[in-house]
Amino acid sequence: MATNRTFTMIKPDAVQENHIGGILHMMEEGGFRIVELQKLLLTPERAGQFYAVHAERPFYNDLVKYMSSGPIVAAVLEKDNAVADFRTLIGATNPAQAAEGTIRKKYAKSIEANAVHGSDSDENAQIEADFFFGSK
Ligand code: IDP
Numbered sequence: 001m002a003t004n005r006t007f008t009m010i011k012p013d014a015v016q017e018n019h020i021g022g023i024l025h026m027m028e029e030g031g032f033r034i035v036e037l038q039k040l041l042l043t044p045e046r047a048g049q050f051y052a053v054h055a056e057r058p059f060y061n062d063l064v065k066y067m068s069s070g071p072i073v074a075a076v077l078e079k080d081n082a083v084a085d086f087r088t089l090i091g092a093t094n095p096a097q098a099a100e101g102t103i104r105k106k107y108a109k110s111i112e113a114n115a116v117h118g119s120d121s122d123e124n125a126q127i128e129a130d131f132f133f134g135s136k
Pocket residue numbers: 054059063092093111112113114116117118120
């Protein structure tokens with residue numbers, strides 16, 4: 001599988017606060033090309049499927065509720081070393097620990113409502129992109 005693509009979501013808090021444009025701008029300024037882009041509302045069932053890997057974690061039910069609480073923006077991004085470079089661009093899961101200049105430092109409200117998702121491996125990037133955009 002190609003190592004030059006990753007998958008992202010702009011999460012409900014950031015969409016609600018009118019940060020779609022600001023966040024997409026940071027992604028483009030970071031060297032990422034937007035390959036696929038869609039705004040949509042996840043049902044709790046779909047949100048639960050997406051985060052099934054976290055089903056045993058104590059925050060899972062809240063996370064599913066949150067991710068289905070309002071529209072998200074799903075996107076596939078392209079850049080050399082996309083997965084690792086994008087994790088650097090978004091910053092730590094907990095915005096209190098996110099580095100200066102990262103998307104989460106600028107836009108995340110809390111460890112749950114942390115503005116954006118970024119895939120953690122090439123394999124998951126492919127699975128997550130297919131979940132929203134189908135196999136290409
Ligand atoms: P990541 O998004 O940085 O990869 P993960 O550990 O994969 O972080 O967790 C997935 C998502 O679950 C996070 O982005 C965040 O929205 C939520 N989450 C993670 N840890 C916690 C927590 O301790 N409390 C509440 N929500 C959490």
